[in-house]
Amino acid sequence: MDRRKKEIAILKITGEGRETLNDQVVQESPLTIYLNDQEFVTLLCTPEKQDYLTLGFLRSEGLIKGREDVLSLEVDEENGMVNVETREPGKLSEKLFGKRTITSGCGKGTIFYNVLDSLSESSIKTEIYLNPETISRLMRDLQDRADLFKTTGGVHSSALGTKEGIVFFCEDIGRHNAVDKLIGECIAEDVSLEDKLLITSGRLSSEILLKAAKIGIPVLLSRAAPTALSVELGNKLGVTMVGFIRGKRMNVYSGEWRITEE
Amino acid sequence: MDRRKKEIAILKITGEGRETLNDQVVQESPLTIYLNDQEFVTLLCTPEKQDYLTLGFLRSEGLIKGREDVLSLEVDEENGMVNVETREPGKLSEKLFGKRTITSGCGKGTIFYNVLDSLSESSIKTEIYLNPETISRLMRDLQDRADLFKTTGGVHSSALGTKEGIVFFCEDIGRHNAVDKLIGECIAEDVSLEDKLLITSGRLSSEILLKAAKIGIPVLLSRAAPTALSVELGNKLGVTMVGFIRGKRMNVYSGEWRITEE
Numbered sequence: 001m002d003r004r005k006k007e008i009a010i011l012k013i014t015g016e017g018r019e020t021l022n023d024q025v026v027q028e029s030p031l032t033i034y035l036n037d038q039e040f041v042t043l044l045c046t047p048e049k050q051d052y053l054t055l056g057f058l059r060s061e062g063l064i065k066g067r068e069d070v071l072s073l074e075v076d077e078e079n080g081m082v083n084v085e086t087r088e089p090g091k092l093s094e095k096l097f098g099k100r101t102i103t104s105g106c107g108k109g110t111i112f113y114n115v116l117d118s119l120s121e122s123s124i125k126t127e128i129y130l131n132p133e134t135i136s137r138l139m140r141d142l143q144d145r146a147d148l149f150k151t152t153g154g155v156h157s158s159a160l161g162t163k164e165g166i167v168f169f170c171e172d173i174g175r176h177n178a179v180d181k182l183i184g185e186c187i188a189e190d191v192s193l194e195d196k197l198l199i200t201s202g203r204l205s206s207e208i209l210l211k212a213a214k215i216g217i218p219v220l221l222s223r224a225a226p227t228a229l230s231v232e233l234g235n236k237l238g239v240t241m242v243g244f245i246r247g248k249r250m251n252v253y254s255g256e257w258r259i260t261e262e
Numbered sequence: 263m264d265r266r267k268k269e270i271a272i273l274k275i276t277g278e279g280r281e282t283l284n285d286q287v288v289q290e291s292p293l294t295i296y297l298n299d300q301e302f303v304t305l306l307c308t309p310e311k312q313d314y315l316t317l318g319f320l321r322s323e324g325l326i327k328g329r330e331d332v333l334s335l336e337v338d339e340e341n342g343m344v345n346v347e348t349r350e351p352g353k354l355s356e357k358l359f360g361k362r363t364i365t366s367g368c369g370k371g372t373i374f375y376n377v378l379d380s381l382s383e384s385s386i387k388t389e390i391y392l393n394p395e396t397i398s399r400l401m402r403d404l405q406d407r408a409d410l411f412k413t414t415g416g417v418h419s420s421a422l423g424t425k426e427g428i429v430f431f432c433e434d435i436g437r438h439n440a441v442d443k444l445i446g447e448c449i450a451e452d453v454s455l456e457d458k459l460l461i462t463s464g465r466l467s468s469e470i471l472l473k474a475a476k477i478g479i480p481v482l483l484s485r486a487a488p489t490a491l492s493v494e495l496g497n498k499l500g501v502t503m504v505g506f507i508r509g510k511r512m513n514v515y516s517g518e519w520r521i522t523e524e
Contacts, residue, residue, distance in 0.1 A: 006490040011514035011521070013394050018523075023513065028468055028489035044468060044491075132275050153506065154465055154487035173467065173489060203416060205435065206290055206306060225416035227290035227435060228268040229306075244415065251285065252273035259273070261280075 003027065003047050004171075005152050026154035028173050030080045033057070036089035046148070046155060046172040049181045050075045053172075054082045056184030060211050067187050123238030126195060126218040131260045132250060134163050135221055139245040142199045143223075145169050149201070158182055158200040160217075166199070167191065175202035179211055197221060204241055204253075206230045213237045219258060221245060226253050265289065265309050266433075267414050288416035290435050292342045295319070298351035308410070308417060308434040311443045312337045315434075316344045318446030322473050329449050385500030388457060388480040393522045394512060396425050397483055401507040404461045405485075407431050411463070420444055420462040422479075428461070429453065437464035441473055459483060466503055466515075468492045475499045481520060483507060488515050 010023045029047040033040045033054055045053055051073055058064045064086060071085040138161060146157040148171040158178035159166040168185045172178040179198065186193050194216030202208070204226040210233065212220055219240045226234070226243050231253045234241045240255030252259050272285045291309040295302045295316055307315055313335055320326045326348060333347040400423060408419040410433040420440035421428040430447045434440040441460065448455050456478030464470065466488040472495065474482055481502045488496070488505050493515045496503045502517030514521050 008490065008493060008515070011518050013510075013512050013514065013521075015510035025488060025490045025493060025515070028491040152487060154489055173465075203435075225414060226287060227416055228270065228287045229290040231270060231287060248275075248277040250275050252275065253270070253287070256273050259275075 004148055024151045026148065026152040026173060032081050034081065034083045035063070036085055037083075043174070043177060045174060045177045047077070047080075049170065049185065050077065050082055052170075052181045052184030052188060053177055054084060054184065055187045056180030056182065057177075058084065058086075059183055059187060060180055060214065062214070067190070123236065124194075124213065124216055124218045125238055126216070128163070128195065128197070128218055129258055129260050130163050130197075130219070131262055132248065135242060135245060135250060135259075136248055138166065138197065138199050138221060139223060141166050142169070142201065146171060146201070156200065156202040158198065158202070160186065160193070160196040160198060162196065167196065175200070175205075175208060176211070178202070179208060183211075183215060193217060200224075203227070204230050204243055206233055209233050209237075209239060209241070213239050219255070266410055286413045288410065288414040288435060294343050296343065296345045297325070298347055299345075305436075305439060307436060307439045309339070309342075311432065311447065312339065312344055314432075314443045314446030314450060315439055316346060316446065317449045318442030318444065319439075320346070320348075321445055321449060322442055322476065324476070329452070385498065386456075386475065386478055386480045387500060388478070390425070390457065390459070390480055391520055391522050392425050392459075392481070393524055394510065397504060397507060397512060397521075398510055400428065400459065400461050400483060401485060403428050404431070404463065408433060408463070418462065418464040420460065420464070422448065422455075422458040422460060424458065429458065437462065437467075437470060438473070440464070441470060445473075445477060455479060462486075465489070466492050466505055468495055471495050471499075471501060471503070475501050481517070 005024045005026050007022050008025050009020055011018060011020055027047055028044050030042050031045055031050050032042045069087050073084050075082045142157055142159050148155050149157055155171045155173050156175045156178050157171045159169040160182045161167050168182050170178050170181045196217055197219040198212050198217050199221045201223050203224040204220055204222045206229040209230040222243045223245055226241055234254035240258040241253040242250050243253055244251045267286045267288050269284045270287050271282055273280060273282055289309055290306050292304050293307055293312050294304045331349050335346050337344045404419055404421050410417050411419055417433045417435050418437045418440050419433045421431040422444045423429050430444050432440050432443045458479055459481040460474050460479050461483045463485050465486040466482055466484045468491040471492040484505045485507055488503055496516035502520040503515040504512050505515055506513045
């Protein structure tokens with residue numbers, strides 16, 4: 001049984017008539033992260049790789065630097081919970097509840113302000129060069145692997161890879177979750193992040209750009225659109241952004257110097 | 263000038279070659295909501311209808327019930343800020359900081375737990391009936407109006423309407439923002455919400471379902487997929503959910519009794 005989807009009865013209507021049949025719908029499960037015995041956040045996600053999601057989320061939020069900061073991590077799949085113990089919980093608590101009101105709802109606040117901090121950091125100078133053919137091939141590979149999308153139409157797919165091909169692949173109902181799961185998998189498997197390319201089916205919003213830039217990823221490849229803010233940040237932070245990759249066609253929005261002719 | 267998008271120089275690559283040209287990219291602007299002089303949340307949004315976004319967001323989060331709870335609301339477009347004064351700020355503060363750790367990051371926590379509360383409420387019984395032809399027409403109308411999507415490919419479109427047609431329409435980089443802007447516009451214009459249909463280009467996640475159900479919207483129409491959780495909640499809360507609307511084809515996931523043959 002694939003825990004990531006569920007078969008349910010639906011009413012299918014076409015120009016010719018209607019019938020009740022079974023269809024595959026993607027699962028959406030709450031995962032509540034308890035950090036040093038305090039309830040921290042509830043994410044709605046595709047129920048797989050919750051350990052990677054937890055690691056990646058904590059890393060993206062700047063709450064851990066790597067695996068060495070995590071003393072224990074236990075996922076309770078049945079109840080949608082994960083318990084994490086980190087080193088120096090006191091410092092963490094200060095970081096979390098000190099500086100700024102933590103936001104609610106769609107809660108983009110904390111991430112956005114971290115952006116401004118990152119702007120003062122030096123830009124990414126990693127010398128990776130790739131040509132349009134490589135980019136097309138990586139996007140094709142992403143789409144070929146997207147089996148949950150093919151059956152449910154309800155998820156985003158993302159991958160981390162090199163010019164040679166995809167290293168880690170992931171599908172999730174949330175664009176952010178998908179990227180966090182990949183980051184978490186790199187941390188767990190002790191694979192370097194800063195020489196990887198991020199390939200995604202989703203849009204390149206400023207938050208995705210920043211999530212990637214914060215861990216040093218130099219290239220983002222997407223089937224979809226960027227925003228004016230993400231392009232601006234991409235230029236400032238030295239990130240190459242390629243969007244609307246469809247076969248041999250694509251738009252380069254920032255960091256063109258990494259895209260070669262051949 | 264259209265503040266919602268920006269012209270930037272991009273490198274366009276096709277099978278035939280490459281050229282630098284100007285392209286339209288969607289704007290993504292931070293809007294920080296100050297609630298009774300306290301910084302509350304920063305949303306990343308398409309810079310228009312920020313007043314509606316603020317009203318709708320506060321209503322969706324259960325922080326106001328209607329326009330009468332808002333004493334003043336001033337948008338500072340230049341600086342991406344809005345100041346809101348509400349009645350009984352003391353009570354609000356208790357609600358915000360009392361019960362539960364407010365979540366950070368992708369911050370789905372608060373909304374999700376409100377779900378469980380809403381489940382105890384009675385389900386939506388509004389007797390609205392509509393046929394597939396009406397549904398197709400409303401979706402076509404939504405797509406016809408989506409001019410920002412047509413030029414930038416970077417936004418979701420949503421609308422509130424009746425069987426007769428679309429009443430309020432909105433495009434935003436965020437699915438949630440788009441719905442909140444519509445809710446806010448209804449509140450500001452003193453238009454009833456509970457007899458409206460929600461038509462959207464985006465997926466029907468549990469959060470969108472709940473946002474709509476909390477204000478009594480009985481029907482959700484989408485071009486995209488639902489999730490297993492949203493279908494489950496749709497059934498419990500009495501919401502009719504139709505997805506994958508493409509011309510005359512569509513899938514009815516919950517509340518079939520509102521969909522008539524003719």
